[in-house]
Amino acid sequence: MHLTREEEKMYQGEYGPAIEKSMEILVALGDIYGAEGMVEIVSAQISGVSYKTIGEAGLEYLEDLAREGAQVKVPSTLNPAGVDLDNWKDLNFPREFAQKQLQIVESYREMGISTTCTCTPYLVGNVPPIGSHIAWSESSAVCYANSVLGARTNREGGPGALSAAICGITPNYGYHLDENRFPNLLVEVETPLNGSDYGALGYFVGKTVGDGVPYFKLKNKLQDRPTVNDLKALGAALASSGAVALYHVENITPESKDALLHVDKLEKLPITSEDLDETRKNLSISDEKPDLVCLGCPHASLEEISRVAKILSGKKLENQLWVCTSISVKAASDRMGYTETIEKAGGHVVCDTCMVVAPIEEMGFKVIGVDSAKAANYVPSMCGLDVVFDDWENLIALK
Numbered sequence: 001m002h003l004t005r006e007e008e009k010m011y012q013g014e015y016g017p018a019i020e021k022s023m024e025i026l027v028a029l030g031d032i033y034g035a036e037g038m039v040e041i042v043s044a045q046i047s048g049v050s051y052k053t054i055g056e057a058g059l060e061y062l063e064d065l066a067r068e069g070a071q072v073k074v075p076s077t078l079n080p081a082g083v084d085l086d087n088w089k090d091l092n093f094p095r096e097f098a099q100k101q102l103q104i105v106e107s108y109r110e111m112g113i114s115t116t117c118t119c120t121p122y123l124v125g126n127v128p129p130i131g132s133h134i135a136w137s138e139s140s141a142v143c144y145a146n147s148v149l150g151a152r153t154n155r156e157g158g159p160g161a162l163s164a165a166i167c168g169i170t171p172n173y174g175y176h177l178d179e180n181r182f183p184n185l186l187v188e189v190e191t192p193l194n195g196s197d198y199g200a201l202g203y204f205v206g207k208t209v210g211d212g213v214p215y216f217k218l219k220n221k222l223q224d225r226p227t228v229n230d231l232k233a234l235g236a237a238l239a240s241s242g243a244v245a246l247y248h249v250e251n252i253t254p255e256s257k258d259a260l261l262h263v264d265k266l267e268k269l270p271i272t273s274e275d276l277d278e279t280r281k282n283l284s285i286s287d288e289k290p291d292l293v294c295l296g297c298p299h300a301s302l303e304e305i306s307r308v309a310k311i312l313s314g315k316k317l318e319n320q321l322w323v324c325t326s327i328s329v330k331a332a333s334d335r336m337g338y339t340e341t342i343e344k345a346g347g348h349v350v351c352d353t354c355m356v357v358a359p360i361e362e363m364g365f366k367v368i369g370v371d372s373a374k375a376a377n378y379v380p381s382m383c384g385l386d387v388v389f390d391d392w393e394n395l396i397a398l399k
């Protein structure tokens, strides 16, 4: 691939080993995917944070990079870690795991990366403008950035996104190019959608479309248009059962007008309410009552937390409840009194982590209740636990 004179110097090690190592990764990725050159990025979002997923080898890699003086060149945020970084003791996270986790996050901090630890960076200020090039690696956030914000990123791996952040560039291929942003499947949804329907829809379509680009025509009336919360659930599910990085929703997502020009020639996939019910059933592998209900996949918005607080107000929970979110959203939740209401009912607003990347299998839970198709997909494989998928109001048990 073509490198500019400056990029060549970075590649040859003139700016030190951290940049050299990172350029090697970017050039290798560019060669594999046939990029002609690099493109400058304005934002990075880096996965590979939980000690559960990167282990000792990942920790050593990050400590080496930090020791070599690696510094990010663009605003960069982190994906969820394996523990609540401030409250891991109170929430009974395993001590040894938590200590390793803190070391990982410290290495990232030393490199200048905001330790926001969230998969919804777009809710906490990492909001790249339409048309900008970025390197994000959390698959649900990639989907949101491409589809809802109209920014441009491939589904980066953790090391690819970190290297891009350190060098300020990424190989220019895939979703960075106009020609790869058009739809190749028309999804006609024949029933209005609500709540966890969006996750079920995403899961169903992701399986069919694989790494394609679906274009959704919805039945919802104008006043029931999908919200930010619905779109984040849809993208997360599309990206977990398939490898979707970009979708369009008619009249809602920013590139849907251009995409519409291509829709007539596309293969059609009709979706009925029976398809969604069937998907919901298949995602629940247990019919037992969950001992832990875990909401916030992707991380909960303030509005989602407010709805939970409203239902729990003055009540007591029979099962345990985690509402996973970022520390920034929790700060707002604290101020609004939502956290206190949830805690009084016996639940927790848990920061920095989630039901998939936390070591919940070591914390005594057996059956996890989730309202996210992505979480329902990963909890059995990543945690080895049974899962129930439903709207959260059906999962919590109140005294």
Ligand code: F3S
Pocket (backbone or CB within 6 Å): 079, 080, 119, 140, 236, 296, 297, 298, 299, 324, 353, 354, 355, 356, 357, 374, 375, 378
């Ligand atoms: Fe986020 Fe964890 Fe779900 S990283 S998208 S809450 S699996």
